[in-house]
Amino acid sequence: MQLSVVGIGPGSDAYLVPAALHVLADADIVIGYHYYFQFVSHLLKPGCECIGRELSEEEARAELAVNSCRPNTHVVVISSGDAGIYAMASLVYEYAARQQRTDIQLQTVPGISAFQAAAARLGAPIGHDFCCLSLSDLMTPWATIEKRVTAAATGDFVTSLYNPRSQKRNWQLARLREIFLLHRAPETPVAIVRQVTRPEETVTLTTLTDLTVETVDMFCLVLIGNSQTYRFGEFLVTPRGYLARKPVSGEEIQEESFRQIRAQLQRADLSAADQWAVLRCIHSTADFEYEQLYFAQGQPLEHWQAYLAGGGTVVTDVTMVQAGITRAFREKFGVSVLCYLNDERVAGLAEREGLTRSQAGMRLAIAEHPTALFVVGNAPTALFELVDQYQAGRCQPAGIIAAPVGFVNVVEAKLRLKSIKTLPTVIIEGRKGGSNVAASIVNAAFTLPQGVEQAATALLNG
Template sequence: MGLGPGDPSLLPPLARDALSRAQAIVGYGTYLDLVPAELLVGKTIVETPMRQERARAEAAVDHARHGTATAVVSSGDAGIYGMAGLILETMERRGCHAQIPWEVIPGIPALAAAAARLGAPLTHDFAVISLSDLLTPEATIRRRLLAAAQADFVTVLYNPCSTRRTTLLPEALRILAAHRPPTTPVGFVRNAYRQGETIWTTTIAKATAHGVDMRTIVLVGSSSSRLVGRHVLTPRGYYPATPSDNNPGTFDKNPVDTGAEAL
């Protein structure tokens, strides 16, 4: 199930109900911290570290095969870079996908939370690309970035930087900038709807990786995206195109010192 961005008020009702009925809850520690404490009481809690997703899936399937009502939690939406695919694949490989009743409970994905904080950047076609190279070769990521750039999609970047991986985001911005006006807005949302939330915008010509980490969603506009006051707009086409002041706005929500305009 997806827990949503992290704010308890955004936990989907279906997920809350399933968590209340679950006998075991399985997840990465950071995600388990997003579960309201009262829903953990009396449960078997199975916590695994980062990069132990397969072990987490195996443990969840083991519990389910023994008749335990088991909830596997992800942040955001479980089907978007979450655990849903791995759980199904694990059951398929173990030949029990037809025997264990299961369902995916959707949540508010990080891209939707970030877009809401930025305004209306995703109201036309968009692409979503993870910059994590743990399971996807860098060459594949670059091809996808180039395809999104050439197709003029608004582009949402997950997992933009880690302590080990710091060069792919600047490269992604260069690839996108080669196919965008220099005034194209770029939005950064870190810890959306969580404590320490930080939001800032700049233009594709000025964007850098400073202040960006794995908890940041980076959203690069299309050639038609623009700033409207403090918010990013990608028009759908209901009105004829008009000249815009496609310049970075001034939106103060705990800005980081990036040299960019704070949003």
């Protein structure tokens, strides 16, 4: 004895799969919603018994199908679309399991579902992740349905709606629209496909904000696009990503990172040059707080770009800052990047004068390169030394980048530098900073034309 659950597609013979045609032609008994027999009766063999039931009698159909199974009899239960999607397959299998009918040879024959047929009519709306939801709360509590609706909306799924609206269940679709509008743009494309593949088929294209729920009934399937779905003539297209693939090369990854960072910047008081420096600090740390910690005076980036392009000298307090300044930039412009921390004279000077090694290294560097661009990314004592030497008239730096990091004397050293109004300066305020941040600001100066161009392009593109 055999029991088959068959999906007969959305209504047209052209959408019946060959396997379903074969099973229907072999059936001895066919059970289903009486409305569906108009689509399959001409495919059944002579003498096949057709048992029609009302739409609300799903349990009775499943029970009748299981109980009708007897030797040498092929019972077929028909469902529109695919029998496994909001249809009879699960109920038939439940009844067979409940009665432990292991003697029945069960099979499910798939069909083309309504949402697949509707999607085909619309062109390419389900080219990326999608989900199907039923708005019928006859079997599922509305609280559960609403949770799933919210998940679909926030997850940016293309969403197909079954059982969207009936005479008695006439408010659920409107509630779904409210939820989706909290998470989707008002202009999100929406399609209403009624009686898909049947002679009376209609397709209505609208938007989420203009969706008129009163035009929807139980013969409709509603499809809501995701944030990327767009209308192309009478079609809907949801990109898979082939034409906007993820960045692969190092340069592509960096440019996409810059784009994402720029989109989240908030300060309106920053020049394009300073914004570029902030962007590179965030890129090296993944910490957006650097936008608020960034302080600049004296148009430093513009000044340093010209200085470095002329083959200037950069002095750093530690070798980590030195290593973080991109070698290609240094070589392109013939810039020397020096760190005196490991100079053989440092230990003796530090011992004689009671200095830290960073402080002693800075003192030696100032004596030999008094007009350099000084970059401090670690030691607040080096920054104190630099300010002392400047105020004593022993150096005239091209500028100072102050990004020491830590707890002891870090804030005080930065505040002392901030009180000097006569130097091109960038300070990362507070306790944060570090070698990578200090180096990022130098690299921002090297690449300033690129940064300004990107800012102009971003402004042009909104």
